Amino acid sequence: MHYSFARRMANLTASEIREILKVTARPEVISFAGGLPAPELFPIEEIKRVNRIVLDEDGKNALQYSTTEGYDPLRDWAAARMNQRLGTELARENILMVHGSQQALDLAGKVFLDEGDVVLCESPTYLAAISAFKAYGANFVEVPTDSMGMRMDALEEILKRTDRVKLIYVIPDFQNPTGRTWSLERRRQLAEITARHEVMVLEDNPYGELRYEGDFLPAVKSFDQAGNVLCMGTFSKIFCPGYRIGWVAGDPAVIGKLVLVKQCTDLQCNTMAQRDIAKYLELYDIDEHIAKIREVYRHRRDLAYRIMMEEFPKSVSFEKPHGGLFMWVVLPEKVNARDVLEKCLQRNVAFVPGGSFFPNGGHENTFRINFSNMPEERIVEGLKLMGQVLREYID
Amino acid sequence: MHYSFARRMANLTASEIREILKVTARPEVISFAGGLPAPELFPIEEIKRVNRIVLDEDGKNALQYSTTEGYDPLRDWAAARMNQRLGTELARENILMVHGSQQALDLAGKVFLDEGDVVLCESPTYLAAISAFKAYGANFVEVPTDSMGMRMDALEEILKRTDRVKLIYVIPDFQNPTGRTWSLERRRQLAEITARHEVMVLEDNPYGELRYEGDFLPAVKSFDQAGNVLCMGTFSKIFCPGYRIGWVAGDPAVIGKLVLVKQCTDLQCNTMAQRDIAKYLELYDIDEHIAKIREVYRHRRDLAYRIMMEEFPKSVSFEKPHGGLFMWVVLPEKVNARDVLEKCLQRNVAFVPGGSFFPNGGHENTFRINFSNMPEERIVEGLKLMGQVLREYID
Structure with a gap:
């Protein structure tokens, strides 16, 4: 055949991260790859209880087909939460539940992208967003990015000279992979510029709740007057990723189109998972739970940063992020992070080389470290080993 | 904007079925629309127990990210089950877990279809498959179908004169919407002809386990020597649809491509749902459970058929299916089933007009009846009301 x-x-091509994750499934590997939450923080006992209650109270509906839009109490919660945290003004009609924010990327690609359309993104950006849009034949233009976020002068310039720009994909809070957070001003400007150019914005926000210092900032979506911003959220990092439940918020006209394509993609989200989460939100204080996660991750971030300062060669640079799961490391220009990874894997330490986060390639001297998944003694051990490899390799 | x-x-466009389902969510409506399983048969107590056990035994992994391919014990079960029931020779490597068989349609469309490619299908065929492939810009050619399945002479003819045929979509067991089952010979021929023409077959099999009379027949996949047949399965009809867990079986080369696109579509299936089902299959006898479902549905089919014979005008024709969830009704040529539906809805009875099941339109004098979802007294009441409307309308 x-x-x-x-x-x-x-x-x-196969996602490098998911291929590395197969290696890191071996228990002896200390993994700074992936973006895995710490499983010891999953509310296992609470989930057992809510699952029992949901099945007792309404098992027949919890296990049956349901609407494509999603479970209404959960849609309501998502809208209210975004209004509270991100300064938006959303209601149930603005929300579609999806199988993880990854699905929102896929659905948005399906609704907006024809072959040859252009997607703008930060440079670097989330690897699986690149593949999601590439599946619809998109081309990428990377917009230069600094410590305040995407550079708006560069964006205006690119919008002026580029045809067929359909989407701008951004992660303003604790960006993946750099850990950086956009300034308030840049958020406001992005909404204004894109409304003027009538370009859709996809604002990804998987880590926003995981802030370890400073104040929460309003989302780009909160400045959206034109209805051109879609903002995503997920339970993966504040509850658990195994349920594959997230959401996308937007203008009802766009949500309606997303519902249409979700119908022919997988009909609807897992009913039971949506009910479990809604019941958890009803019976427990998720803020208390998130505070616990934040505390543990803040500590891991501080620890990782300290060890890296002590153990990494001076020619290696990195910043301390204000939240999220990732730190971004820049090596001297001639060093290839894939070679460093190979040496590290020989000592059972893993991370993700940075090159894959640039849709048009290059930047092989960078890599991403995840600090949320490993317990503290393994963070110390792993980063010390990594420091050793780097010193051998660089000095 | x-x-x-x-x-x-x-x-x-919006799926007519899902729009009708919104109406039928009102408890007073007697619904023969949808393809909903009977919720009173969901193994609620068993699910409560397996959920507790999974979370006790391995909660951290059950709630965490996992591989795109799916949970290995469940992949093994799916392969073994197909081998036992459908005469295939499959192993774990042949199986990808998906969010309901609907997702397998979407992923197959993504892997194989460019804009303008042609999909062949039975006439009529499953409505949501039409939308799944339309989303990739496919054109449809309907292959004439008789009581033995797709007509192979017509298929050969169409393959000869049609360019860019990429996929042939079929439902050989208790087809949706007609309830018909393909003969053994047609299955064998389809595998042979398509291998010769190097065209992929998508064999959908959501109802195969629900046989109420006669012997199980081998799948088209069991005659696949070339590796050009993908065969789908699902837990929606033998366990519960709310979990959104199904699978697709095929040649590892094709499964590899499906894994790639699933990665960028939604990363992976719900880990917890896969674990729950696997634990259920380990602790309980699903054959016993399916026997119970079969018994109830057989009885409902017999009852519905009897009432329809008694109450429907003689000019209305329908057949008794050997399994599955659906009966197909053909009205006199001039009658439009959408008008009949309107009258029926006024009396709180619903079904799905048949026109939507023909990708190229026409056949408005047909409709589909689902007999699995309503308890018996409501089947009787609803079909009597429907008979009344039909008599008023036709005689």
Whole structure:
């Protein structure tokens, strides 16, 4: 059989992260790869209880087909939470539940992108967003980014000279992979500029709740007057990722289109998972739970940063993020992080090389460290080993 | 804001079924629409127990991210079950877990279809498959179908004169919407012809386990020598649909591509749901459970058929299916089933007009009846009301 695959398949290769994750499934590996939450913080006992209650109270509906839009109490919660945290003014009609924010990227791609359309993104950006849009034949233009976020002068410039820009994908809070957070001003400007150019913004916000210092900032979505911003959220980092439940918020006209494509993609989200989460939110104080997560991750961030300062060569640079799960490391220009990874893997330490986070390639002297998943003694051990490799390699 | 949607959005309209389902959510409505399983048969107590055990034994992994391919014990079960029931020879490597078989349709479309490619299907066929492929810009050619399944002479003819045929979508067991089952010979022929023409077959099998009379027949997949048949399965009809867990089986080369696109679509299936189902399969006898479902549905089919014979005008024709969830009704040519539906809805009875099941339109004098979801007294009441409307309308 000669398989005749669609043209788009030429754009897709296995996600490097998920391939590395297969290696890191071995228990002896100290992994700073992936973006895994700390499983010891999952509310296992609480989930057992809410699952029992949901099945007792309304098992027949919890296990049945349901609406594509999602479970209404959960849609209400998502809207209220965003209004409280991100300064938006959303209601149930603005929310579609999805199988993880990854699905929102896929659905948005399906609704907006024709082959050859252009997606703008931060440089670097989230790797699986790149693949999601590449599957619709998108081309990427990376917008220069500094410590305040995407540079608005560069964005205006690119918008002026580039045809067929359909989407701008951004992660303003504790960005993946850099850990950086956009300033308030940049958020406001992005909403203003994109409304003027009639370009859709996809604002990804998986880590926003995980702030370890400073004040919460309003979302780009909160400055959206034109209805051109979609903002995503997820339970993966504040509850657990195994449930694959997230949401996307936007203008009802766009949500309606997303519902249409979700219908023909997988009909609806897992009913039981949505009910479990809604019941948890009803019976427990998720703020208390998130405070616990924040405390543990803040401590891990501080610890990782301290060890890196002590153990990494001076020619290696990195910043301390204000939240989220990641630190971004820049090596001297000639060093290839993939080579460093190979040496590290020999000592059972893993991370993700930075090159894959640039849709148009290059920047092989960078890598990403996740500090949320490993217990503290393994963070220390792993980063010390990494420091050793780096010193051997660089000095 | 002027939204500039992708071209494909012009092909997609709201699923009529899911819009009707919104109406039928009202408890007073007797619904023969949808393809809902009977919720009173969901193993609620068993699910409560397996959920508790999974969380006790391995909660941290059950709630964490996991592999895109799916939970290995569940992949093993799916392979073994198909081998036992459908005469295939599959192993774990042949199986990808998906969010309901609907997702397998979407992923297959993504892997194989470029805009303008052609999908062949039975006439009529499953409505949500039409939308799934339309989302990739596919054109449809309906292959004439008789009581033995797709007509192979017509298929050969169409394959000869049609360019860019990429997929053939079929439901050989208790087809949706007609309830018909393909003969053994047609299955064998389909595998042979498509291998010769190097065209992929998508064999959908959501109802195969629900046989009420006669012998189980081997799947088209069991005759696949070339590796050009993908066969889907689901827990929606034998366990519960709210979990959104199904699978697709195929040649590892194709499964690998499906894994790639699932990665960028939603990363992976719900870990917890996969674990729950696997634990259920380990601790309980699903054959016993399926036997119970079969018994109830067989009885409902017999009852519905009897009432329809008694109450429907003689000019209305329908067949008794050997399994599955649906009966197909053909009205006199001039009668439009949508008008009948309107009258029925006024009396709180619902079904799905048949026109939507024909990708290229027409056949408005047909409709589909689902007999699995309503308890018996409501089946009787609803079909009597429907008979009344039909008599008023036709005679």
